[in-house]
Amino acid sequence: MNEDLKVNLSGLPRDYLDAGATENVSAAVSSQVPVVESEPELVVNPWDIVLCTSGTLISCENAIVVLIIFHNPSLRAPMFLLIGSLALADLLAGIGLIINFVFAYLLQSEATKLVTIGLIVASFSASVCSLLAITVDRYLSLYYALTYHSERTVTFTYVMLVMLWGTSICLGLLPVMGWNCLRDESTCSVVRPLTKNNAAILSVSFLFMFALMLQLYIQICKIVMRHAHQIALQHHFLATSHYVTTRKGVSTLAIILGTFAACWMPFTLYSLIADYTYPSIYTYATLLPATYNSIINPVIYAFRNQEIQKALCLICCGCIPPSLSQRARSPSDV
Numbered sequence: 001m002n003e004d005l006k007v008n009l010s011g012l013p014r015d016y017l018d019a020g021a022t023e024n025v026s027a028a029v030s031s032q033v034p035v036v037e038s039e040p041e042l043v044v045n046p047w048d049i050v051l052c053t054s055g056t057l058i059s060c061e062n063a064i065v066v067l068i069i070f071h072n073p074s075l076r077a078p079m080f081l082l083i084g085s086l087a088l089a090d091l092l093a094g095i096g097l098i099i100n101f102v103f104a105y106l107l108q109s110e111a112t113k114l115v116t117i118g119l120i121v122a123s124f125s126a127s128v129c130s131l132l133a134i135t136v137d138r139y140l141s142l143y144y145a146l147t148y149h150s151e152r153t154v155t156f157t158y159v160m161l162v163m164l165w166g167t168s169i170c171l172g173l174l175p176v177m178g179w180n181c182l183r184d185e186s187t188c189s190v191v192r193p194l195t196k197n198n199a200a201i202l203s204v205s206f207l208f209m210f211a212l213m214l215q216l217y218i219q220i221c222k223i224v225m226r227h228a229h230q231i232a233l234q235h236h237f238l239a240t241s242h243y244v245t246t247r248k249g250v251s252t253l254a255i256i257l258g259t260f261a262a263c264w265m266p267f268t269l270y271s272l273i274a275d276y277t278y279p280s281i282y283t284y285a286t287l288l289p290a291t292y293n294s295i296i297n298p299v300i301y302a303f304r305n306q307e308i309q310k311a312l313c314l315i316c317c318g319c320i321p322p323s324l325s326q327r328a329r330s331p332s333d334v
Helices: 002-010 014-032 046-071 078-106 110-143 151-176 196-234 239-273 280-302 306-317
Strands: none
Touching: 046 078, 046 280, 046 306, 078 110, 078 151, 078 280, 078 306, 110 151, 110 196, 110 280, 151 196, 196 239, 239 280
16 A cells, blocks of 8 residues: 555556656667667669660670780781770770779779779770771771882881870870869869860860861772772773762761761760759760760771671681681772
């Protein structure tokens, strides 16, 4: 009786008192246990996944071309050296896109950003410069057909390779050496940490090289048409045959130049007019087609080549199909 009276001195029911005591005990215990904060969930941008996938495809495709040229001693002509340079540049570009994805979500730091953007800038610059070098080589092979296969041509090819890779490496080192916007966001371009001025230089350089390639391909087209006409006269071909051959050569050149322009022109023009304040979706939407150029390059420049097709067949099945061994090169194969 006395105990019951003492408990009810407060005027509260026993159940309420018991519940209150339980809450006090729980609060006391929870105050002594350290609170473990849950780590924030890693949100991956779908555009970054697409770029990483594109980089993986670029790496695999161009690695095949590099291995074929490297392991085949017969593919040491200037043309194959330049195709190998293009494939190596695109391979490094694909690796750069993969590394950029890994570093962006797993190892974030200023140093990794600068190294990654430097690798991507250097590799894509080497890719575009290699395309220009291939265009120059094709023009020389047609314009100086009699003296093209000489030591002078080989020397000139090595000079072009040293110049294009040296220039590309210097462009890639600019962000690493301090020309970046990590300390001043207002100077950033659409691709951080490249500055607006850096992006403008790259864009103007691309437009200059595209204009030069366009001029060279126009000259190549004229030479191809003239050669096809001469061959038609010598072999008494019909005018229809000459027209078909010439049209095929012009179509091939149009596909090569049109593909290059369609892939790179949107991002180039966007980099000139935009800056870091623009929505990032526009950057992704214009940058992604530029990466597709490195996917298409092996198809246009490597896998269409008869000698590389033979080497690939030897690696895959150990034989050369009769259709490849008997195929003759025509003036439209430019």
